[in-house]
Amino acid sequence: MKTFNALLTSAAGSVPLEAHFHGNALVAGDGDGDGGVDVARIVVSVGGMEQPELFLNWLDAQGRQVTLKPLSADDIATVLRDAPPSLQPSLQKLWNERLHNRRQVSGWLAGLTGAALLAGGLLWWQGNNAIGAVAGLIPLSTEKQLGELALAQVRTQGSLTGNGAAQQTVQEIGQRLTAGSRYQYRWFVKQDDSINAFAMPGGIIVVHTGLLRQAGSPGELAGVLAHEVQHVEQRHSLRQMITSLGWGALMAVTIGDISGVAAMLAHQAGTMYFSRDMEEEADRLGVQALQRARIRPDGMLTFFQKLGEENQAQAPGWISSHPQTAARVRRITALIEATPCPACQPLDSNHWQAMKAALPPADKK
Ligand SMILES: [Zn+2]
Structure with a gap:
């Protein structure tokens, strides 16, 4: 069991803490003694502009969103390696297809008009600033x-x-x-x-x-x-x-x-x-x-x-x-x-x- 550093965001705000997997559970911090979150309740998502980010999301007892984000590339690697088998398929699929999907996005941009190509180029260079340009092209x-x-x-x-x-x-x-x-x-x-x-x-x-x-x-x-x-x-x-x-x-x-x-x-x-x-x-x-x-x-x-x-x-x-x-x-x-x-x-x-x-x-x- 190896711990990783993460940022936990919930209705109460964001806190940095250490987390680890224990059996089929994700334990964030000391887990409040409740044995952690069953990974069956976790939805994996990926995002990030400058560098890829991985998010583990679930709903708390009141139905409110909780998100745990491993902080560094090493922390992400720990999650990818140590997560229980039931979580692995969605983790691997989303994470490994990330690069592939980036190519699909650029393919989608290339399929649009010249203006879209220009915006696509801007997007690669300017990151967030070009989002506005691209947002204008989204159907x-x-x-x-x-x-x-x-x-x-x-x-x-x-x-x-x-x-x-x-x-x-x-x-x-x-x-x-x-x-x-x-x-x-x-x-x-x-x-x-x-x-x-x-x-x-x-x-x-x-x-x-x-x-x-x-x-x-x-x-x-x-x-x-x-x-x-x-x-x-x-x-x-x-x-x-x-x-x-x-x-x-x-x-x-x-x-x-x-x-x-x-x-x-x-x-x-x-x-x-x-x-x-x-x-x-x-x-x-x-x-x-x-x-x-x-x-x-x-x-x-x-x-x-x-x-x-x-x-x-x-x-x-x-x-x-x-x-x-x-x-x-x-x-x-x-x-x-x-x-x-x-x-x-x-x-x-x-x-x-x-x-x-x-x-x-x-x-x-
Ligand atoms: Zn407003």
């Missing part, structure tokens, strides 16, 4: 597949509703903001007290009940949705997913072998951090989308300000991934002032009162 159908996979994983983590007063409110407002889009949006409400909303590739938007409780008016909810929708429209979610999952995701959806990526997506979906440029773009284009829908955009601003004042310390969720900096508020204020919209009205929603009344009581902290 909508593939993007939708990624989104569906991520949605399936989010569903395993808690209850999502696709109907009811809350979902109808979100959908009603969302549809006004996405008229004419190339995406067919789907709107979900998650029973979760944290203040959060997120966008997944292909047009899937999830709003937590905690955020609905916090929203003071339909216009404030519209501000959040307008922002999130832009993370789909500008393919930010797609780019971030590919960037952080590495080649694995792009390769997997391209060649249709999505099994290894599915588990990784769960961790991704609700905790996606975008670059500051992407956030600025989502704010700016979100304000424009509100105005196109003839909705007064100041709800976006008031919701941001409210979170900034009341809940800055509350994490994680929308606030930690969308810091309410003074600069941001100034920028949005200036934007709204620079683009007056006389036709814009305060937003009304037929379902608003029913939605508020139907929200589950907040968890007592």
Whole structure:
């Protein structure tokens, strides 16, 4: 039994520790005396841009994603050598086919147009920076597949509703903001007290009940949705997913072998951090989308300000991934002032009162 160094990422955060295999179990750290994780529950995935990375994923007792990543090439070698026989086929398959799959990805790029070839060349040279260029070439159908996979994983983590007063409110407002889009949006409400909303590739938007409780008016909810929708429209979610999952995701959806990526997506979906440029773009284009829908955009601003004042310390969720900096508020204020919209009205929603009344009581902290 040889130990290896690894990074364990769970709902509680990331910790470096030593791990080893014992019989048919993976023991991380001291294993909390529970004998470790049965390897039958482990899903193997590979990724990494600069260098290949190996991930061992499973769900904890609450159905939340846990990921163990061997740190160095030596640590990966130990896993490949010492893992019990039942884990070996998937380990060897994913790891050994990694190089082969890289060639398949480049073959796929070569099959596209000259622009794709250029982007492919950039990709090899610039790593993450070129992801944006390549993301633009990924077919909508593939993007939708990624989104569906991520949605399936989010569903395993808690209850999502696709109907009811809350979902109808979100959908009603969302549809006004996405008229004419190339995406067919789907709107979900998650029973979760944290203040959060997120966008997944292909047009899937999830709003937590905690955020609905916090929203003071339909216009404030519209501000959040307008922002999130832009993370789909500008393919930010797609780019971030590919960037952080590495080649694995792009390769997997391209060649249709999505099994290894599915588990990784769960961790991704609700905790996606975008670059500051992407956030600025989502704010700016979100304000424009509100105005196109003839909705007064100041709800976006008031919701941001409210979170900034009341809940800055509350994490994680929308606030930690969308810091309410003074600069941001100034920028949005200036934007709204620079683009007056006389036709814009305060937003009304037929379902608003029913939605508020139907929200589950907040968890007592
Ligand atoms: Zn954002």
